[in-house]
Amino acid sequence: MTKEAAPNTPDSGGPGSPGLRERKRQRMYQAVSDVAIALFLEKGFEKVPVAEVAAAAEISKPTLFRYFPAKEDLVLHRFADHVDEAARVVATRPAKRSPLDALQRQFLDGLERQDPVTGLCDNVHVLAFHRLLYGTPSLVARLYAYQERSEAALGEALSKATTPDAAPKTPPTDPLAARLAAGQIVAVQRILALENWRRIDAGESADAVWPDAVATANRGFGQLRSGLARYA
The missing domain is CATH 1.10.357 (Tetracycline Repressor; domain 2)
Incomplete structure (x- = not known):
């Protein structure tokens, strides 16, 4: 996950601050990752299919893979920064x-x-x-x-x-x-x-x-x- 440079717009929070779109994107990463980790902790990583994570996060499987190319990234997202x-x-x-x-x-x-x-x-x-x-x-x-x-x-x-x-x-x-x-x-x-x-x-x-x-x-x-x- 790489952070995009935010434009200096009224909703960007000033120079160098993430814009509204980027903040929404980061919230999506965090929310889906939190849902996935909760399921993995409860049932085990290997026993939870990606489709179950997508359903629990209320997004489609293709959308999930746009954010997380591999199932493991749902956990390791926390290391990206x-x-x-x-x-x-x-x-x-x-x-x-x-x-x-x-x-x-x-x-x-x-x-x-x-x-x-x-x-x-x-x-x-x-x-x-x-x-x-x-x-x-x-x-x-x-x-x-x-x-x-x-x-x-x-x-x-x-x-x-x-x-x-x-x-x-x-x-x-x-x-x-x-x-x-x-x-x-x-x-x-x-x-x-x-x-x-x-x-x-x-x-x-x-x-x-x-x-x-x-x-x-x-x-x-x-x-x-x-x-x-x-x-x-």
Whole structure:
């Protein structure tokens, strides 16, 4: 799901705000996704046909597929807004902050907020959603497609980024090197989130896990900085 640029019209809410049509579109995405997830949680993902979701949402099956190309997207729609998030963090970071520092700060801030994306969230509804997600092989497989898009966007942002101490005329990073770095960063974030979720799912509270989650995040990003010399 990509967000369209909103025109600056009276019903757009001002420059940069989504217009009326886009707001309606976003509400439709959310409403249909909420209906689908409720059914999947109640009956199981594999046991609910798309036709049942469409009927419950009071739309036609073709209309549903216009919004969600695959059944799995009904669940993973919630990740769509996060696909370009790491790339945006790199692109909009303060001039004196390195890309890796900016991404580490973002992850630590997410832990502080108990953002579900970090895995550190013990809200019962979030736990149910994560159990649905990680307990359904086709959803996990589709999630990797979202992560690949995030990795590609981050790689592009890194290829254009310069470090605070770089010379003004320093050429952009080699695209392949940037993509390799993006893959490592995304993998670290994914593993950190999965470890947090594993402990929460086992019955620990988010508050109890938080100190270890922060320490592990710092260690993970520290390993990104030092490279893999230990395993060379």
